[in-house]
Amino acid sequence: MPPRLRRSRPRYGRRERESTEPPDDQGASALDYLPCLEVKFSDIPRTDRGLVFGYNPNCDVVLPHQGISNYHFSLTFDNHHRLIVKDWGSLIGTQVTYNGEGEGTRRHFQWIIGGHDIPQRKKNIIITVQDPISF
Incomplete structure (x- = not known):
């Protein structure tokens, strides 16, 4: 999907002076400006x-990036109908952070995300498989 927010860049003529760029949305994450x-x-x-x-x-x-395993992780539901991220024994592991907490990759692990x-109660749950791939 396209980014949720777009940075507006006004166009200026040759004789116009560029003004100070307006600040980004203060409540937005840097991820809101990415696809x-x-x-x-x-x-x-x-x-x-x-x-x-x-x-x-x-x-x-499909994540066409070197180091990603054939079947790296999945989004699925557990026996209690909770949404989970499950690492399928990937070589480099998967990391899930909750509001920036819980860093560290793990293999053969599952995280409850819903x-x-x-x-x-968490605002940002981020799944990282390898820099720069995050969801």
Whole structure:
């Protein structure tokens, strides 16, 4: 998807002086100015792993970046109907941070990111598979 917010850059003529650039939206994150991925659960996933992210062309979301595993992680639901991120034993691991807390990559791990009280109170939940790939 296109960025949620766009930086406005006014065009000036040759004889016009450039003014001071207006500040960005104070409540916005730097991520709001980048393209994004919109995930909808209205379609049934192709496998029982959920929505799979990885290097393999058979993944639901292909991440063509060196170091990404064939089947790196997935977005799915656990037995309690909570939305989770599940690392499938990737070589470099996956990191999920909640409002900037909980840094560190992990393999064969799952994080609850929805359907529970704690994630519901967090404003920013960021999934990082390898710099610069974050969701």
